[in-house]
Amino acid sequence: MKNFEVPIIYRSPLIAAIKKKRKEMDKIKNLPDRRQSGRDFTPTLLDFGPVQIYLARHFGFCYGVENAIEIAFRTVEENPGKRIFLLSEMIHNPQVNADLQAHGIQFLQDTYGKQLIPFDTITAKDIVLIPAFGTTLEIEEKLNRIGIQTEKYNTTCPFVEKVWNRSEVIAKNNYTIIIHGKPKHEETRATFSHASANAASVIVKNIEETKKLAKYITGEIPADQFYSEFNGQYSEGFNVEKDLQRIGVVNQTTMLASDTQAIADFLKQIMIHKYNLTTASAEERFADTRDTLCYATNDNQTAVKEMLETAADLAIVVGGYNSSNTSHLVELCEEKLPTYFINSEEKILSADKILYFNFHNKEELLATRYLPEKTPVKILITSGASCPDALVEGVIRKLTHFFTLALREEELIRQFG
Numbered sequence: 569m570k571n572f573e574v575p576i577i578y579r580s581p582l583i584a585a586i587k588k589k590r591k592e593m594d595k596i597k598n599l600p601d602r603r604q605s606g607r608d609f610t611p612t613l614l615d616f617g618p619v620q621i622y623l624a625r626h627f628g629f630c631y632g633v634e635n636a637i638e639i640a641f642r643t644v645e646e647n648p649g650k651r652i653f654l655l656s657e658m659i660h661n662p663q664v665n666a667d668l669q670a671h672g673i674q675f676l677q678d679t680y681g682k683q684l685i686p687f688d689t690i691t692a693k694d695i696v697l698i699p700a701f702g703t704t705l706e707i708e709e710k711l712n713r714i715g716i717q718t719e720k721y722n723t724t725c726p727f728v729e730k731v732w733n734r735s736e737v738i739a740k741n742n743y744t745i746i747i748h749g750k751p752k753h754e755e756t757r758a759t760f761s762h763a764s765a766n767a768a769s770v771i772v773k774n775i776e777e778t779k780k781l782a783k784y785i786t787g788e789i790p791a792d793q794f795y796s797e798f799n800g801q802y803s804e805g806f807n808v809e810k811d812l813q814r815i816g817v818v819n820q821t822t823m824l825a826s827d828t829q830a831i832a833d834f835l836k837q838i839m840i841h842k843y844n845l846t847t848a849s850a851e852e853r854f855a856d857t858r859d860t861l862c863y864a865t866n867d868n869q870t871a872v873k874e875m876l877e878t879a880a881d882l883a884i885v886v887g888g889y890n891s892s893n894t895s896h897l898v899e900l901c902e903e904k905l906p907t908y909f910i911n912s913e914e915k916i917l918s919a920d921k922i923l924y925f926n927f928h929n930k931e932e933l934l935a936t937r938y939l940p941e942k943t944p945v946k947i948l949i950t951s952g953a954s955c956p957d958a959l960v961e962g963v964i965r966k967l968t969h970f971f972t973l974a975l976r977e978e979e980l981i982r983q984f985g
């Protein structure tokens with residue numbers, strides 16, 4: 569993959585050395601425990617004696633995030649004196665967004681689409697960056713009417729564009745598009761807009777909503793209830809009787825792989841039963857395509873599953889609290905052991921207290937005695953696709969400090985170098 573120029577403050581020499589080493593190891597044939605896929609997802613052990621840290625094989629900045637950060641900082645550098653706006657948060661990481669604002673970039677909307685700066689104050693002389701999530705066709709048109717060249721400063725991730733292309737193919741084959749995603753998430757709003765331009769579309773948030781949608785397919789619920797139940801989640805002119813006869817599923821790129829699979833499998837079975845099809849003929853009513861999760865989502869989730877095979881005392885997941893991909897890593901860890909979702913090392917207040925985010929209730933909570941009184945303490949660590957590695961290193965440094973250990977960074981880098 570391409571190497572991007574990302575500000576050095578986001579990098580961690582230690583983690584860079586670990587990732588480089590692991591990548592090289594992946595290339596070596598005949599690893600004794602090579603997985604079937606040919607890739608090794610086992611975590612990396614950092615053994616500090618009284619504390620053992622297991623780092624997930626894949627975590628941190630993905631292709632789309634690095635690409636977006638590189639474009640944003642380059643745009644600032646190349647355009648002194650110009651007003652530069654971002655449509656909304658660049659990525660879901662508070663540190664990166666704050667740094668961009670410190671460089672003079674202003675946000676036009678908040679993460680939920682609420683206008684912070686009116687569009688009519690923007691002129692053709694300004695620069696507007698499209699974030700990695702992409703944007704809706706409506707906003708793109710609005711900006712183009714003002715005279716903004718949206719294509720020049722567009723950081724939309726190619727893996728998001730891939731979802732839009734898949735939607736187009738599904739639409740061309742006369743299927744309605746079911747989008748598995750978070751209705752208010754920037755990426756899902758953008759995908760919904762692109763999908764709706766080609767075919768009838770509806771968003772389902774989870775399996776519960778999918779089951780509700782299925783009742784309209786089978787006719788168990790009167791069609792007119794759909795419009796209030798799925799308010800804000802269906803395309804204009806959606807006709808329940810007509811538009812649920814042939815369907816295909818795409819996903820927000822950062823959903824939980826198992827949820828996405830369960831939703832597609834469930835809807836396929838509903839169509840098979842409703843239309844007396846077989847698995848072989850299901851495609852008459854259900855577009856049988858693979859999910860549209862991106863490589864980073866797949867790799868990070870697989871790495872977490874593999875990391876969870878290690879008997880550990882707790883897990884720490886680092887990332888922005890509104891980051892979808894990070895919350896799914898938390899979800900996986902929570903199934904197995906006490907998990908603390910933090911957005912920086914500062915949330916680790918002491919060896920006894922930690923502030924962590926409960927993403928189910930969207931509140932920050934204080935936990936005490938989170939480190940068990942035993943040795944060695946085994947801690948699993950991972951981070952989301954928009955989290956700088958420097959933050960993960962900060963977390964490791966803080967934890968080792970509690971065990972009166974200095975992080976012998978240079979020694980460790982040599983070990984992995």
Ligand code: SF4
Nearest residue numbers: 630632725727821862
């Ligand atoms: S998480 Fe995936 S889709 Fe999103 S920016 Fe990263 S690579 Fe692109």
